[in-house]
Amino acid sequence: MKHLLSIADLDPQEITSILDTAVSMHEVQDRQVKKLPTLRGRTIINFFFEDSTRTRASFEIAGKWMSADTINLTGKGTSVSKGESLRDTVLTIDAMGVDMMIIRHPASGAPAQIADWVDCSIVNAGDGTHEHPSQALLDAYTLRRALGDLAGRHVAIVGDLTHSRVLRSNLLCLRALGAHVTLVAPPTLMPSGVTSWAAADGFDVSYDLDDVLPRVDAVMMLRVQRERMSGGYFPTAREYAVTYGLTPRRLGLLQDHAVICHPGPMNRGLEISADAADAARSLVLDQVSAGVAVRMSILYHLLAGEGDAQ
Amino acid sequence: MSPAREPETAPPPQPPDHGGREVLASDDIRRALKRIAHEILEGNKGHADLVLLGIPTRGVPLAHRLAEAVEAVEGTTVPVGSLDITMYRDDLRTQPTRAPEPMSVPRGGIDGKVVVLVDDVLYSGRTVRAALDSLADLGRPSAVRLAVLVDRGHRELPIRADYVGKNLPTSRAERVMVRLQDLDGVEGVWIA
Numbered sequence: 001m002k003h004l005l006s007i008a009d010l011d012p013q014e015i016t017s018i019l020d021t022a023v024s025m026h027e028v029q030d031r032q033v034k035k036l037p038t039l040r041g042r043t044i045i046n047f048f049f050e051d052s053t054r055t056r057a058s059f060e061i062a063g064k065w066m067s068a069d070t071i072n073l074t075g076k077g078t079s080v081s082k083g084e085s086l087r088d089t090v091l092t093i094d095a096m097g098v099d100m101m102i103i104r105h106p107a108s109g110a111p112a113q114i115a116d117w118v119d120c121s122i123v124n125a126g127d128g129t130h131e132h133p134s135q136a137l138l139d140a141y142t143l144r145r146a147l148g149d150l151a152g153r154h155v156a157i158v159g160d161l162t163h164s165r166v167l168r169s170n171l172l173c174l175r176a177l178g179a180h181v182t183l184v185a186p187p188t189l190m191p192s193g194v195t196s197w198a199a200a201d202g203f204d205v206s207y208d209l210d211d212v213l214p215r216v217d218a219v220m221m222l223r224v225q226r227e228r229m230s231g232g233y234f235p236t237a238r239e240y241a242v243t244y245g246l247t248p249r250r251l252g253l254l255q256d257h258a259v260i261c262h263p264g265p266m267n268r269g270l271e272i273s274a275d276a277a278d279a280a281r282s283l284v285l286d287q288v289s290a291g292v293a294v295r296m297s298i299l300y301h302l303l304a305g306e307g308d309a310q
Numbered sequence: 311m312s313p314a315r316e317p318e319t320a321p322p323p324q325p326p327d328h329g330g331r332e333v334l335a336s337d338d339i340r341r342a343l344k345r346i347a348h349e350i351l352e353g354n355k356g357h358a359d360l361v362l363l364g365i366p367t368r369g370v371p372l373a374h375r376l377a378e379a380v381e382a383v384e385g386t387t388v389p390v391g392s393l394d395i396t397m398y399r400d401d402l403r404t405q406p407t408r409a410p411e412p413m414s415v416p417r418g419g420i421d422g423k424v425v426v427l428v429d430d431v432l433y434s435g436r437t438v439r440a441a442l443d444s445l446a447d448l449g450r451p452s453a454v455r456l457a458v459l460v461d462r463g464h465r466e467l468p469i470r471a472d473y474v475g476k477n478l479p480t481s482r483a484e485r486v487m488v489r490l491q492d493l494d495g496v497e498g499v500w501i502a
Contacts, residue, residue, distance in 0.1 A: 017409050024394060024410035033447045036397040066397075300397070305407030 001301055003122045005112045007133045007172035015176055018297050019141050025300075026293035028065060036296075039068035042303050045093055048104040048125070049075035054264055054288055055125050055134070059102050062295035068099075068303070086110070087117055094118035099303055103127070108165075121302045129163050135263050136169035138294040140177060142287045143218055146259045151178030156212050158184040158244065159222035159271045162191050162233075166222060166263045175201060182216070184209050186244060188233040189224075209244055213253040220261040221246050221272045237270055245269075246276040259283050330487060330500035334476055339459065339490075339497060342475030343372070346457050347379035349473050354424055357384045359452065361420055363393040365429040365441055366411035371492045372459060373428040389416030393427065393448075398440035415448060425451040426473075430488040432458040435469035460499055462486050 001014065010018075028034055044063045048056050056072065063070035073093075075081065080089050093101060100121040103111040108128030115122040126132040140150065147153055155174055161167050161183055174181050182204040183194065190205065191197070198205050206212050213219060224240065234240045241247070246260065251273075254260075260272075260282045268274050277284060334342070354360055357380060364373030370392045377390045396410035427441050438456060445454060457473035462480045476499070480486060484501055491497040 020409045024396075024413060027413050031447065032449075035447060037443065038397040038402060301407050304402045305405055 003111075003115045003124075004133050004298055004302060005115060005122065005124045006131050007136050007169045007176070010133075010176070012176045012178075014301075015137065015140070015173060018137055018294070018301055019144060021300060022137075022141050022290070022293040022297040025296040026290065028296070029289065029292060034065050035067060036065060037067050038300060039063070039066040039303055042068040042099045043097070044068045044070045044100045044102065044299070044303075045098050046070060046072045046102045046125075047075075047090070047093070048073070049080075049110075050104050050106050050126070052104055052125070054291060055104065055132075058288070058291040059123075059125060059134075059295050061292050062299055065292070066296055066299055068299065086114070090114050090118055094120055100299070123298065123302065126165055128165065129168075130165050131169045132165040132263075133169050133173075134291075134295055134298055135166050136173035137298070138287055138291045139166075139170055139220065139261055139263065140173050141294050142261065142283050142290045143179075143259070144177075145286070145290070146283060147217055147257075149178075150174065152180070153178075153217045154180045154182065154215060155218045155220060156182045156184055156209075156216045157220045157222065158209060158212075158246070160189045160224045160233075161185045161194075161222065162189045163225040164222050167191075170220065171201070171203065175203065180204075182206055182212050184212050184244070186234055186240070209250065210253060213250055213258075214255065216258055217255070218259045218261060219246065219254065220263075221266075221276075222263065223265060224267055224271050241270050241273075244271065246272045248273055248275040251276050251279060254281070261287060263287065330485075330502035332498055332500050333478060334460070334499035336491070336497040339475070339499070342459065343375050344379050346473040346475060347376050347383060350376070350426060350455070350457065351380060351383060353455070353472070357386055357388055359423045360388050361416055361418075361423045361425050361451075362388055362390045363415075363420075363425055363427055363441075363445075364390070365427060365437060366392055366394050368430040368488055368490055368493060369428045370411075371490050372430060373426075376426075376428060376457065389418060391415045393441055393444055395437060395440035395444050398443045400436060400440065419449050420445065420451045421449040422452050424453045424455065426455045426457050428457050430459045430490075431486050432456070432461045432469075432471050432474075433464055433486075435465045435467035438469050439467050459488060460486060 046056055046059055060070050098120050102123045102125045104125040105127050108130035110127050111122050111124035157167055184206050194205055262284050266272050362373040362377050364370035373390050377388045380388050391414045394411040394413045455472040458471045459475040460478050461471050461474045462478045487500045489496045
């Protein structure tokens with residue numbers, strides 16, 4: 001495994017191996033000395049062309065805790081803002097001898113295109129509305145810790161599905177691990193052609209959140225991405241919150257063991273109420289904590305070894 | 311660079327290859343561990359501050375058996391843990407990646423303790439070097455000792471065992487195979 005561009009590139013065994021390794025990595029977070037020598041002498045560039053808090057910080061921490069030299073670059077601070085093409089910029093970085101670039105880009109497919117241009121490893125840290133594989137892996141890791149084996153578990157993914165790269169990666173990841181997935185969204189935020197997609201990939205689609213919530217083991221609320229919206233996808237924020245938000249009333253519809261996830265950042269009061277975000281069953285901060293461990297595991301699997309994983 | 315660990319050429323559970331010569335039977339292993347337990351207690355002047363850390367895979371069950379042997383002599387339990395050294399190996403770039411084993415450090419930690427590292431085979435010494443690096447990141451033991459079931463020689467680093475079940479002269483071409491009932495369904499040490 002040289003690149004991580006899409007969850008579709010991983011088979012269930014590879015996903016499980018990454019999650020299993022993350023268990024060991026998670027233990028490092030509780031140590032006084034948070035440092036492993038595993039990637040000493042490796043150089044990793046975090047190249048973010050979009051704003052990010054969790055992903056960028058956790059990839060940087062993951063690299064540093066594994067003793068790699070990590071450098072952060074943003075699109076605004078590079079020659080891209082002077083008119084240099086993306087290709088020339090990444091070839092320039094690659095020519096410096098880096099081992100890995102972690103790419104966040106607003107254009108879907110940009111990391112895969114860059115992987116064709118350069119020699120170093122590429123990790124997709126979120127590309128447009130396409131995929132966000134490391135987020136899906138950390139979500140699966142968090143759910144696995146809370147619920148055990150995900151095979152046969154029922155997960156609802158709710159919210160702005162049209163613009164969500166997290167949805168695409170999570171759907172692939174959860175299905176690979178044997179979970180049953182139901183997508184819930186207003187019709188305007190449901191991806192086009194979802195019915196045939198669902199029939200082919202074996203997941204459900206619903207427009208009624210109240211009907212789905214009592215049957216799930218986990219509910220994953222997705223952020224309403226206003227920055228990617230150009231039209232009127234719903235009349236008002238208030239109406240969206242009432243119809244598709246995880247309100248205090250809907251919390252009561254969940255089974256006792258059911259958990260709540262949100263990849264962040266959260267729009268409190270829109271897709272998720274403060275009661276739900278701060279509930280004991282909310283795994284939002286567990287996801288953040290798991291993010292570092294899972295990303296350490298990803299770096300290890302991509303950079304540490306030669307040949308096929310054992 | 312040669313792999314740091316010898317017996318990992320065959321994943322458990324697997325009976326030894328046909329044609330291997332048995333050098334330790336199940337009873338020999340039991341007696342060796344009993345003797346090592348006595349030597350540990352003698353060297354440490356009792357069980358105070360002892361912590362046994364097994365190096366996965368087969369060092370872990372061996373550490374638990376040593377703890378049982380110590381308990382049989384002293385009538386007290388000794389903390390046992392496991393110390394995975396995967397992330398500290400110096401041959402990561404030349405070997406396929408593999409998932410680390412779970413790491414467990416006893417509740418009392420290792421600061422100020424006498425840590426006895428337990429492994430099945432001592433060969434190049436690189437595994438032990440990695441274990442010492444890993445220990446340094448976990449705390450500061452007052453002393454670190456090394457107990458191994460088999461010392462097959464061919465050291466590449468200035469490392470020696472404090473407690474040895476059996477010294478086994480080998481050539482580099484030979485393979486030493488340790489099998490334990492708990493993991494492999496068969497028990498003994500073979501050389502081939």
